[in-house]
Amino acid sequence: MYIDAFLKYLRYERNYSEHTVQAYAKDLMQFEAYAKxxxxxxxxxxxxxxxxxxxxxxxxxxxxxxASSVNRKLSSLKSFFKYLMKQGIVSANPLRLVNGPKAKKALPYFVKESDMEQLLxxxxxxxxxxxxxDRxxxxxxxxxxMRRSELAGLKDVDIDYGSMLIKVTGKRNKQRLIPFADGLxxxxCIYVEKRNDEIGAVGGSLLVKKSGKPINTSDIYTVVKKRLGEIPTLSKRSPHVLxxxxxxxxxxxxxELNAVKELLGHNSLASTSIYTHTTFEELKKVYHAHPRAKKEGGHYGN
Known part of the structure; x- marks a missing residue:
């Protein structure tokens, strides 16, 4: 009786779609059966x-x-009891002190180190x-x-070969320095020499097209998608995966987590902590933090 009246209210007074009304109906019927x-x-x-x-x-x-479905059901129930309060049927909403379960955040998708080694x-x-x-x-x-927008914006002057640092301009024009290894x-050096020989003066942009115009974020996405497509087990292929x-x-x-936070340009440590999802099983004591740096004689994390 109460649920039917609420559904009519949604349908005729709030003009909710039939699909939405049916979703409310399903959630509330489930709770009704449990409450009985x-x-x-x-x-x-x-x-x-x-x-x-x-x-x-x-x-x-x-x-x-x-958890996401449970929270949706709780939202339906909360709206139902708000309606009952308006009708004077109940004096308080029993959900006012109830918190729903925290929905799990999707874990970041990443490429296995062995697959990256084989690709590169x-x-x-x-x-x-x-x-x-492209390589x-x-x-x-x-x-x-770095982000693809940061990569697209790199200038020749941003590369300090002596100190082996890259100056990256991130969100809100915040700049940070990222170290790089001998292999990179x-x-x-090989790329810049080839670019200068074949393309000529390019106006200061590090990465350019054959026409000499600066490469853009769409170009970077296309390159990454194509190259990561060579890893058959990978279902998601984008610069952010890298x-x-x-x-x-x-x-x-x-x-260390805080060091990775600075390298990524995150404002909050919470944004970085999600990457610890595999470290508990795979963490090993090594001298160099990044496998490419270790392989090619660099010194990440030192």
Whole structure:
């Protein structure tokens, strides 16, 4: 009776779509069935308290209902009791002191170190200008963890070969310095020499197209998607996957969380802590934090 009246209110007074009304109906019918088990077979909203709602949450979670779905059901129930309060049927909303379960954040997708080694050290890149450039794009993203917008904005003057530091301009024009290893230095030198010989003066941008125009974020995405497509087990292929891979590899190989936070340009340590999802099983004591730096004689994390 109460639920039917509420659904009519949603349908005719609030003009909710039939799909939305049916979703509310399903959630509320489920709660009604559960509540009846605790109210001698009769659903009486006035007798519903926070304990019944909390027990229902536990029941749903034990039935393997995802936290996001549980929270949606609680939202439906909260709206229902707000309606009942307006109608004077109940004096308080029993959900006012009830918190829903925290939904698990999606873990960052990353490439296995062995797959990255095979991709970067294999013979899949041509030796022409675009092949050298594309390999450098993948290497820069994986070795430094920078965003694709940051990579697209790199200038020649941002590379300090003597100190082996890259100056990156991130969000809100905040700048940070990222160290790089000998192997990446060699690749940068090879690329710049080839670019200058074949393309000529390019106005200061590090990465350019064959036309001499600066490369943009869409170009970088296309290159990464194509190259990561060579890893058959990988279902997600984007520049951000390489950023995730950088952070995961750093932590798995002994880098401190706060140091990785600074390298990524995160404002909050909480943003970086999600990358610890694999470290508990894979963490090993090593001298160099990043596998590429260790392999090619660099000194990440030192």
């Amino acid at each position: 088990e605790h109210q001698e077979g009769v659903f009486k909203p006035v007798l519903v308290d926070a304990d019944i709602v909390r027990n229902w949450i536990v029941y749903l979670l034990e039935d393997h209902i995802q 050290d294999g013979d899949g890149f041509d030796e022409d200008f675009e092949g050298v450039r 450098l794009i993948i290497e820069l993203l994986y070795d430094t963890g 230095k060699d690749m940068l 950023r995730h891979s950088f952070a995961t590899s750093m932590l798995n190989n002994g880098a």
